[in-house]
Amino acid sequence: MHMFIWKMLIPLLKLVHTSNLELFNEAASLFLDVVTETNSWEVLEATMVPLLLRSIGLSMGMFQSEELAIYKWSENSTFKGSIDKKVSPTSFDDSHDTMVDKYTCGDFLESHSYDLPFSMSCHILTLTLDAALLNKDGGVFPASTLASGSQAKQFAGNMLWDLSNLTLHMLSQSSVHRSSAIRFLLPFIFKAFARDSTFNVAVPGMNEVLTRKNYFMKIWKSCKLLFSLGSLERRDAYDILSLYLSISLPTEQYEDSTVGGRAETFDLRADEDFWNEIKRGLLDKESLVRKQSLHILKTTLNLSKERKCYSHIAEEVSDEKGSDSHMISKRRRWAQEEAKSLGVGRVCNQNESSFTGKNRWEAFVFLYEMLEEYGTHLVEAAWNHQIMLWLRSSIPLENSVPSVSEEQYYNRMATAEQIFEWLAVLWERGFCHDNPQVRCLIMQSFLEIEWENYGCCAKLVPKDFILGPLIRGLNDPVHHKEFGVKEIYSSWRIDAAARFMCKYASYMERRQHVSFLVDLSSVPKTHSFGRAGLMCLVDCIASAACGIRQHNNPEVEQLIDANTDLIVVESAPNSWKNDRADLLDVLRFVVECSKQHFNTKYRHQVCEKILAAVDSVMAATDVPLEILLHFISSVPPEYTNYRGSLRHVVQKWLRGPNLQLLKAIQKFPWNFISCQHPLDSPFTFDDEQLDAWGSEAKRWARILFLAVEDREHFDPILKFIEDHGGDVCKKKNYSEWAPVKFFILVSRLVEEVQLIQESAAKHCLSGGMKRETYFPGRIDNLSFTEEPIIIDKFVVVLLSFLEELVAFTKLSCSIFWSAVVTEDMSLPGSIRGKLGGPSQRRLPSSLCTSVLEAISATKTLASTLRCCAKFRTDVVTNSAQTFLWNFCWKIITTPAPKSEVEAEICLAAYEACAYALNDLVSVFSPSSLDLLANNYKSFPSEAEGKALLDAFVTTFIHNINNIIDGGKLTRSRRAVLISWKWSCLESLLSLPNYAHRCGVHLKRFKFFFSDTIVTQIFQDLVGSLEHAGEVSVLPILRSVRLSMELLNLKRTDLDISCCGGITIEMMWLLVHSSWILHVSCNKRRVAPIAALLSSVLHYSVFGDGHMHEFDNGPGPLKWFVEKIVEEGTKSPRTIRLAALHLCGLWLAYPNTLKYYIKELKLLTFYGSVAFDEDFEAELAENHDARTEVSMLSKRLDPELTDVFINTELYARVSVAVLFSRLADVANLVKSTARDEEYLAVIGSGKMFLLELLNSVVNDKDLSKELYKKYSAIHRRKVRAWQMICVLSRFVDLDIVEQVTSSLHTSICRNNLPSVRQYLETFAIYIYLNFPSLVSQQLVPLLRNYDLRPQALSSYVFIAANVILHGKKVTQFGHLDELLPPIVPLLTSHHHTLRGFTQILLYQVLQKLLPDSNSSACDSMSLEQRCFVDLRDYLAHNSDCARLRASMDSYLAFFDPVKSISPAGIFTNRVEDLEFECVPPTLMDRVIDFLNDTREDLRSSMAKDAASIKIESILIDEGPKCSEILKSNGRQSVIQPQEELLYDFQRKITFSNNDVPDSAPTAFLDKTTSYGSLLAMAHEDQLLDQLLHSRGLIVEKLKARRQQIILLASLIDRIPNLAGLARTCEVFRAAALAVADKSILNDKQFQLISVTAEKWVPVLEVPVGSMKAFLDKKKQEGFAILGLEQTANSVALDQYNFPTKTVLVLGREKEGIPVEIIHMLDTCIEIPQLGVVRSLNVHVSGAIALWEYTRQQRSQ
Secondary structure: OHHHHHHHHHHHHHHHOOOOHHHHHHHHHHHHHHHHHHOOHHHHHHOHHHHHHHHHHHHOOOOEOOOOOOOOOEOOOOOHHHOOOOOOHHHHHHHHHHHHHHHOOOOOOOOOOOOOOHHHHHHHHHHHHHHHHHHHHOOOOOOOOHHHHHHHHHHHHHHHHHHHHHHHHHHOOOHHHHHHHHHHHHHHHHHHHHHOOEEEEEEOOEEEEEEHHHHHHHHHHHHHHHHOOOHHHHHHHHHHHHHHHHHHHHHOOOEEOOOOEEOOOOOHHHOHHHHHHHHHHHOOOOHHHHHHHHHHHHHHOOOOOOOOOOHHHHHHHHHHHHHHHHHOOHHHHHHHHHHHHOOOHHHHOOOOOOOOHHHHHHHHHHHHHHHHHOOHHHHHHHHHHHHHHHHHHHHHHOOOOOOOOOOOOHHHHOOHHHHHHHHHHHHHHHHOOOOHHHHHHHHHHHHOOOHHHHOOHHHHOOHHHHHHHHHHHHOOHHHOOOOOHHHOOOOHHHHHHHHHHHHHHOOOOHHHHHHHHHHHHOHHHOOOOOHHHHHHHHHHHHHHHHHHHHOOOHHHHHHHHHHHHHHHHHOOHHHHHHHHHHHHHHHHHHHHHHHHOOOHHHHHHHHHHHHHHHHHHOOHHHOOHHHHHHHHHHOOHHHHOOOOOOHHHHHHHHOOOOOHHHHHHHHHHHHHHOOOOOOOOOOOOOHHHHHHHHHHHHHHHHHHHHHOOOHHHHHHHHHHHHHHHHHHHHOOOOOOOHHHHHHHHHHHHHHHHHHHHHHHHHHHHOOOOOHHHHOOOOOOOOOOOHHHHHHHHHHHHHHHOHHHHHHHHHHHOHHHHOOOOOOOOOOOOOOOOOOOEOOEOOOOHHHHHHHHHHHHHHHHHHHHHHHHHHHOOOOOOHHHHHHHHHHHHHHHOOOOOOOHHHHHHHHHHHHHHHHHHHHHHHOOOHHHHHHHHHOHHHOOHHHOOOOOOHHHHHHHHHHHHHHHHOOOOOHHHHHHHHHHHHHHHHHHHHHHHHHHHOOOOOOOOOOOEOHHHHHHHHHHHHHHHOOOOOOOHHHHHHHHHHHHHHHHOOOOOOOOEOOOOOOHHHHHHHHHHHHHHHHHOOOOOHHHHHHHHHHHOOHHHHOOHHHOEEOOEEOHHHHHHHHHHHHHOOOHHHHHHHHHHHHHHHHHOHHHHHHOHHHHHHHHHOOOOOEOHHHHHHHHHOHHHHHHHHOOOOOOOHHHHHHHOOEOOHHHHHHHHHHHHHHHHHHHHHOOOOOHHHHHHHHHHHHHHHHHHHHHHHOOOOOOOOOOOOOHHHHHHHHHHHHHHHHHHHOOOOOHHHHHHHHHHHHOOOOOHHHHHHHHHHHHHHHHHOOHHHHHHHHHHHOOOOOOHHHHHHHHHHHHHHHHHOOHHHHHHHHHHHHHHHHHHHHOOOHHHHHHHHHHHHHHHHHHOOOOOHHHHHOOOHHHHHHHHHHHHHHHOHHHHHHHHOOOOOHHHOOHHHHOOHHHHHOHHHHHOOHHHOOOOHHHHHHHHHHHHHHHHHHHHHHHHHHHHHHHHHHHHOHHHHHHHHHHOOHHHOOHHHHHHHHHHOOOOOOOOOOOOOOOOOOOOOOOHHHHHHHHHHHHOOOHHHHOOOOHHHHHHHHOOOOEEEEOOOOOOHHHHHHHHHHHHHOOOOEEEEOOHHHHHOHHHHHHHOOHHHOOOEEEOOHHHHHHHHHHHHHOOOEEEEEOOOOOOEEHHHOOOOOOEEEEEOEOOOEOOHHHHOOOOEEEEOOOOOOOOOOOHHHHHHHHHHHHHHHHHHO
8 A cells, every 4th residue: 555655646646636637536536445445544644644734734834743733744754654665755756757757748747756736635635534534434335344434533533633723724824725725625624523523533642622613613713814804815704604604504403422412513603793794794895795795694594595485475465455455556566576576575564563583684685685686676666665664673672582482593683773783784785886876765765764653763773884884875976966056055865864863863861972973073084075975964963963952752851861960970070071172173173174165155054054063062161272262263264253154153152151261261361471381491482383373372362352242351351461561572570482472462463353343344335234134133242332442442552562562673683683693503403404494494493583583573563553553543653663664674784694594584584574564564654754754864865856765675676686696595495585575575566555545745755666666676577477486476466566557657646656657578578477477377276367467467558559469460468368368268267357357458448359359259159157166265265366356357247247256157248248338338428429439339349249240150160050959059159149139239220231131141040949039139129229120121031931930930029029119109110011921920830830929929919909899899990800809819719828828928028128238148047057048938938838738639639539449440340349348358458549649759660560450441531530630630740651651561561570679768878779770680670669769870870780770670769758659569469578687587498479579678787667667568587697697788688589589480
């Protein structure tokens, strides 16, 4: 045996393992048979087993066997002790070589090592173990002796010991080792334990017992480890569990006779972790993992077998259905049948009282499989029904105890809590389903549950489910399609979720309530939310917060009240306060999340709901002041500022019954400035700390003015400032931190006071003084009377220490010009080596602290000066102004720095200078001028008699440029200095404007600036534009604008400037640099765009014609406008702001319009009604954006601007308003004199009108007659004619012929009603203003009866309105001319023209004809009496009255003048969000009415025709037909006439079954009553095809085809439809029905179908007509089949097709809708053996069609 193993077996197995597995298995089996017969187990133990174990161990990196292993091996094992001396490894290699040479090719090389491959070793070991186990049991060889069986048992136990341990080690290795363990070893190990629960093994040194329970526990531990590693490991763990359950379940009741009792087993199902892992697996993202989990669950519950439908339950259901079937809807009854057929019969019985755990598990598996496998229609039909029954069954189980009679794992669904845990699994799986329709359905099902009907079940919904899957599911946009429409930020699902959350939270006690709110509000920290999702979350938070107040359950209220005292006693007050502080902090985070969604109304709604939630849960005093300050600061200031929409809400919450919060606020200043720094650390601070202190003080100042209720509450604050102001400035008894912090505190108070005053002033200017009507009941006690008193007292306090502040500032600012001497000039480690930035000054820490103190002091002094001068004009602040002016002069005259440190100090000095100049300019007054003049000795003496500020500006520019160019600053710090340069320059350039506004007149000096200085500044600015940084853009552009104003003001006020104006060359430089800047800057920011437009397109130069056209070419402004408008078509904000500014300039300078016809056209054709929500938000929040937009041209129409400024439509609206205003100007000027201005206005309007008319007539796109609705061409046509209507006021006698010629050309062309209504409006206005053209043009056109009915309808509308709205002088003349050609159109064959004429003619006759009393009629002429009778007929005829009623008084409200105004054209945008602001037209309303009327008429005709035909058949056929009717049980089987009428409605090609052979003349005989019905329908020419059918020729052609019709109306993908057409032609199907026959012209369709559509009949059956089509075919005797997977579907190969068949194919993803499934006779499905369970719809249809053909051919 030794010789055989080493010389034969192992070489043979290695040879054939990879090439011939069958031979390998056969050889191994034969060898093991020999071992069994010869009882040679010891030989295996000594040879093969160690070798195989060694091969496996080495593959895992093991160097030797484990310590407790029975079979020892090591890396260097040679097995010499167990091999015959004659058999050595060398002889083994020799024999192997011999076999290789004999049995393999020469190039086949095999390893010479006797180590076996890993998989081969596993395979042989499993075969060996299986053979030993068989021999042990005596099941294979009956002749085996007892000793042989005992030896085999010992061998099997020893092997099982080592293999069990080795397998556990393999499971923790690579995927290859795990796979081999699962594939080879574990099945046989589990099989061994299935036979014996224990194995006694002799481990070296001790005896061990290997038990089933211990090993399975180790396997489960390994599985839990694999679950936590990854998806691949998770799948392997599920494979192990599946293997374990498949073997362990049948052995649960196994009795071990050797032990004498029940075998001790490990029940995995008793472990809670097992069920939790199953839940996680069922919700895994990978479908394979979900299928494995479901399989394990079904195996565990013994539900793997096919579930049966209980017959007795079916009978109960049928009895119930018979008793009250009228109470059950068809869908619910169908859902019951589906559920019952799927094996959940008990769930279908609503009266079933005993609903066991097993029944619930069956229902769970049914619903889960439905989500995984079936189409949407099954989920929709059965889900709600099953869930409601399940919830109803859980009500009595709320406090129940699991039943002992049921098995333990069934009791996992025995209690209400357990039921809801598994329900949460179903809901979560539905929420994340791949199909959005399913997600919507499951969410709707959950939210529609009326929890009041199910007791307290709402509280049983798992908290983790609510905080996770539910909230994340509600974030899915598919649930909120209506969200945001018309700026309504809500949806049905949001409201329903809020109601559920309120109900859920109402069952919590107070402490749980707060904790739940914290967890709920913390969800945005881990998940990103969209707009709708965040709003839903906020609604849920607000509802949950209010839930505990709204609960009406007395028991819960008693429980809450009873536990309140206990909570207070048992829990520390700090813990309770910390919970509320945490809640307020996470709510702050939610508010900040809303800031990424720009719409102000949206954010307002979020803040309002969050504040409501806060008010419901806590008082302002329940949280620390710091948390409260951060929360209030997160609310946008515009909502809490003076007159803010949420100010009263915040004030009401902050102002509690006690003054605890107010006391904390009043203590804040002292705590703020007295904060001590550590004694062992030096006194230093940096910009970041300064900003942090500033933010903290700003938050305090903001809440201060919200929390105080009376002016007395300010007294402690004012007293603190007054008491400490002077001492702090003198540094008496204060820490070194105190001055800076005190200055920050004062500055923030000053800013808040100024903000309140500005808001109040703005509100007063806007007419908002009626406070009580704005917010009834609001709390704002500091208005009007008390606010001025408080501000006055505050100013007095500031003045009390102003001199000390000046002295302190003077002392601290000495650092800027004194020689810097410091011991340590090294930079801090955080700055050294970096380029620096605004918050990283490259200064030593101590020096940086001194610099920041000087900047803070200067900034505080400047802001204090500004506040005092603004609110107290009678006070004297000369010392402060003198110091600041001298300070600025001293800074700009400081010598150039010689080192980096000195350069950094200069940079800080200019920063302080910028703050000082900004506030000095704003308070400039005559006293300031005197002060400046008296101290002029500081300036150079040569400036005497010249411009006042020339020397100052010249010195400033020279010195700061020297610092910038000196090379001492790093690049980033140099950029900072440049930004301060432009800020200072902007302040200096704005000084003349402030002085002019304040009435300051120069005395000793001629001007503020000279021509040379302003030109130099302008050139410097233009040169810097191209390379301006983002921070410098606004200051540079503002300075450009100010310099241009200075250059222009020479003509108006010589005191301001002596400049000579801007030249063409200067403007070219400006526009080129500006364009480069615009291309490179951020197009999404409003402020830079608006600043660029107002600076370059300045009013001072726009009126100069040379700026627009120069040397027969475009001027600089023309060039810039072309670029801006062209680029603006890609940047909505640019073109919107450009339109606003340009239209204002064009209105001011109408003579420039002639240069911009092309740009006007671009603005006209641009735009849609899409909202730009962040535009409005930026205007509301960004002060720079508001300021720069206000600098643009004045809004031409503020009302329309407010409506459309957020939309891309605004460009067109601006142009329309421009020309409307120009027309008003022209009329005004025309009444006085025909001067140059009048000619310019009229000329521009005419030019633009003719240009647009030429475009609509001759342009390739605009002149098209065939175009799709809502297409780009449709939009352009609407936009062009809307503008033409506005321009109609510019039509004059010199162009009226040209205008009307283009108009009539357009009317005679084919246009959609939405376009045609503007043509008609334009024509009406023309003919009303030029009455003589009515007889010349309109009357001949009305008599041209060869015109298209559409054109005639338009002319009738025009004529009627000309009559109705004409002047009294011409009205009856128009009536005489236009009425005769209109009347004949009442008899038009075209139904729309006829109905249209009836409406309009009635309006004319009703208004202009006298009342028809008897005396008046006697004196009337014949013609008059005819018209009176015609009017009475139109008035009293019911059909005409219904037609007029459907128009909703459209004509009564039509105003030709208003219809051509911008307000009349564009106001529809606000109400209905219609396409391009186009309202529903009169023609659309007439067509809709007539179509509805004709549909009703046809239905009535069809019923009459069917009755007549049935009667004729009964008469002709006699008893035979009666028998047919009786046998069928209904008369609807024979209704050919109704079918024919449905055919011509739905464009269905007629088949040979449409005309029955029984009575071919019965329904074509026009002498019968049915023939008269056909004659009635003949007026619309809808039955011509039927009456002129080809008869026998068509029947012969169709007789050759098979009688199967494929109904593919639900399919919308062209390749599938083309493939089906090709398949239908190949198998000669009767027809292919599609939703739209226009696809036959599609190139892709024709390419795939290869002309099949020319040979197979193609029917057009829209989706909405499918039911009618199927009903018709049923009546023709067709069987209606559906190719769909349902529970009752019949396999395709087991179904016998009827000869006459209609096969319905479903949608590509969703399948056949449930309403169509109800109409099917049978559902068939294609048997599928794979995993995907889905075929392409074309492939499925082809397979079914071939099966039908095969059956027909076999017959």
